[in-house]
Amino acid sequence: MAKELPPIEERSLWEDAHKMLAKAEKEGIETAWDRLLQQTPHCTFGESGICCRICTMGPCRISKKAPLGVCGADTDVIVARNFGRFLAGGAAGHSDHGRDCIEAFHAVAHGETEDYQIKDEAKLRRIAEELGIAVEGRELLDIARDLVEEFWASFGSQRSQVCFVSRLPEKQQETWRKLGITPRGVDREITEMMHRTHMGCDNDAANTMLHSARMCLADGWAGSMIATEISDILFGTPKPRKAQVNLGVLKKDHVNILVHGHNPIVSEKIMEAVNDPELIALAKEKGAAGINLAGLCCTGNELMMRQGIPMAGNHLMTELAIITGAVELIVVDYQCIMPSLVQVGNCFHTKMITTADKARFTGAEHVKFEMHNGMDQARRVVRMAIERFPLRDQDRVEIPCDPVDIVTGFSNEALLEALGGTLTPLIEAIKAGKIRGAVAIVGCNNPKYKHDHCNVNLARELIKKDILVLVTGCVTTAAGKAGLLVPEAIDMAGPGLKEICGALGIPPVVHMGSCVDNARILQLAALLANELGVTIADLPLAASSPEWYSEKAATIGTYAVASGIYTHLGHPPNITGSKVVTDLALSGLDDLVGACFGIEPDPFKAADLIDERIRQKREALGLSA
Ligand code: SF4
Ligand code: MSK
Secondary structure, eight states: OOSSOOOHHHHBSOHHHHHHHHHHHHHTOOOHHHHHHHHOSOOHHHHHTOEEOSSTTOOEEOOSSOOSOTTOOOHHHHHHHHHHHHHHHHHHHHHHHHHHHHHHHHHHHTTOOSSOOOSOHHHHHHHHHHTTOOOTTOOHHHHHHHHHHHHHHTTTTSSSSOGGGGGSOHHHHHHHHHHTOOOOOHHHHHHHHHHHTSTTSOOOHHHHHHHHHHHHHHIIIIIHHHHHHHHHHHHOOOOOEEEEESGGGSOTTSEEEEEESSOHHHHHHHHHHHTOHHHHHHHHHTTOSOEEEEEEHHHHHHHHHHHOOOEEEOGGGHHHHHHTSOOSEEEEOSSSOOTHHHHHHHTTTOEEEEOOTTSOOTTSEEOOOOTTTHHHHHHHHHHHHHHHGGGOOGGGOOOOSOOEEEEEOOOHHHHHHHTTSSSHHHHHHHHTTSSOEEEEEOOOOOTTSOBTHHHHHHHHHHHHTTEEEEEETTHHHHHHHTTOSSGGGGGGSOHHHHHHHHHHTOOSEEEEESSTTHHHHHHHHHHHHHHHTSOGGGSSEEEEETTOOSHHHHHHHHHHHHTTOEEEESSOOTTTTOHHHHHIIIIIHHHHHSOOEEEOSOHHHHHHHHHHHHHHHHHHTTOOO
């Protein structure tokens, strides 16, 4: 890492980012790139995972001179424990989001709220039936109450497996049983990870890694999957719709409100409140032309997928969105919200509102959202935003570009509908080699990379190779800004993908949702495997998180691998200090679950790596490479 900041053009791929970084420099506002430089070089013990802080006989740092911690733990044990706890953070994040969704569903099912309703009754009945709950002749809320209990059971330790493991091919379930990695309960696996990694428990790196797989599977096949299914039931299952992305979605003459975080429970209510005629009239009284709502990160993805609300930016654009000077208020729930947003907001008139007791920020105002008061609190927050409009200094406002059009909303239900109600056309296209495979590009930004360079170029390279790309999380905005999320993007695809997507009228890069919605991709993989009578590991699929930063992204990668999906990462987690853990991640897991991680920072080389994996899977299925 250089000792000085790279030129602005080298920090991000995008014009809107360049302009806001220049504005930040001119106005003396610090951003993540400045702080990264201050933190560079990073601690090499931390980077390779060989610093242990698990007890107060330490902290212990492993070196040639001191190869063991005070307790005798070696580098493999220390790395495996650190990595296990890192993954536990990610699993807890997604799954606690899932828990909040169950609580909301519980409140609706028990008639404890009027602010939230069931929007997709058919989906509720379908999932209940799938999980063995009687639906015939029963009231909807009766079924909902049973489904709530079924979901709760996947969080504790009442069951031998979490509910959606049943979606997997039997052969794959058998592999998990033999390896002892069938997830039993979300909370159980996370708690057990904390227990195992206490001093004096699991002192066998491979064994700790296997439990990591089990815990992450609990997230993928329960915590996250439940979050997605309930969000669809309560707010509607996404359907293809148009939307727009980048900082150009902010409006100079409107009150601008940004929603940031992950859970749609808050943002859906904010969306309803901005459409309240009384509040619109109040905004006009204050001199604005209206109220404009835009999203950031995954709350943005949730609102964009279901409601077509525009997306202002992904992870590294969150500070830059405020630097436009046009944002009255940013309302957040949890995860991926930089604490610096309070300070950046203080450089302008921008107020930050927190809504969850588990994610409060010093300097922000707290407006607690609960099931019984969501709508009232949303109106209160929107009113606060309107009151701030007269405080805006219009001379400091810069909206740096025009928005880019995208198409979003590809839930599995919507994909199936586009395919005519069955997977057969997709399977035929795969067999014929017109679609050679599919890759989910997911995850974040990280200022250690040129912002979105890897996300975009990997997607571009893969579609050229007739590989369908599915995106979620912050990669979505990157793909959207690059013009990849519209049907016309087929002109950038290889001939086979162009033909199939052209016939279906879908983009070659398909937006499937937020971080928790990676569960949609797991489900799609299981549907394909079941249809073909193979396991997920046999399919020509891969995943990638080129610019990842978060614990959650590592957890997603681990559940993808443990589910049989080869997963590329732009950089390794902090595990390189252990040969045992690194070898397991990069190859050993392949023998156990049929997939492993691959590391490659260059998106062009990564595309070749993934392409080669897909070629091997196709050949093993007896298909042309
Ligand atoms: Fe050191 Fe062992 Fe304590 Fe870790 S658990 S800090 S290696 S003594
Ligand atoms: S928000 S986890 S930066 S994708 Fe889901 Fe974006 Fe990564 Fe957060």
